Amino acid sequence: MSEKLSDTARKTTLEPLLENGWAMVEGRDAIHKTYEFENFVEAFGFMTRCAIWAEKWDHHPEWSNVYKTVEVTLTSHDVDGLSSRDTKLARKMDKLADG
Numbered sequence: 733m734s735e736k737l738s739d740t741a742r743k744t745t746l747e748p749l750l751e752n753g754w755a756m757v758e759g760r761d762a763i764h765k766t767y768e769f770e771n772f773v774e775a776f777g778f779m780t781r782c783a784i785w786a787e788k789w790d791h792h793p794e795w796s797n798v799y800k801t802v803e804v805t806l807t808s809h810d811v812d813g814l815s816s817r818d819t820k821l822a823r824k825m826d827k828l829a830d831g
C-alpha cells in the first residue's frame with residue numbers, strides 16, 4: 733500500500749516518463765506505453781524480465797502481447813491511481829527494453 737503520486741512527484745518523476753514514450757490514459761489515473769521489438773522472442777523475453785521485477789516488488793502491470801508488440805498500462809489498484817510504484821516500475825521497464 734502506498735499513496736497517490738503528489739503534484740511534486742508528478743513533476744519530478746512522471747514528466748520524464750511522459751517525455752519518454754509513456755502517455756496518460758484517458759479517463760484514468762494511469763500511464764500507457766507501447767513497446768515494439770524485433771520479434772516475438774525479444775518481446776516475450778522483455779515480459780519475462782519485467783515479470784520477475786513485478787513479482788519481486790509486488791506490483792503488476794496490465795499488459796498484452798501481440799507478436800512483437802507489448803502494450804503496458806501501469807496504475808496502482810489499491811490507491812485507484814498512480815503511485816511511486818508505477819513510476820519505479822515504468823523506469824525499470826524502460827531499462828529492460830533497452831537491453
Ligand SMILES: C[C@H](O)[C@H](O)[C@H]1CNC2=NC(N)=NC(=O)C2=N1
Pocket residue numbers: 790791792793807808809810811
Ligand atoms: C496483496 C497485494 O499486495 C496486492 O494485491 C498488490 C499486487 N499487485 C498490484 N499491482 C498493481 N498494479 N496494483 C496494486 O494495487 C497491486 N496490489
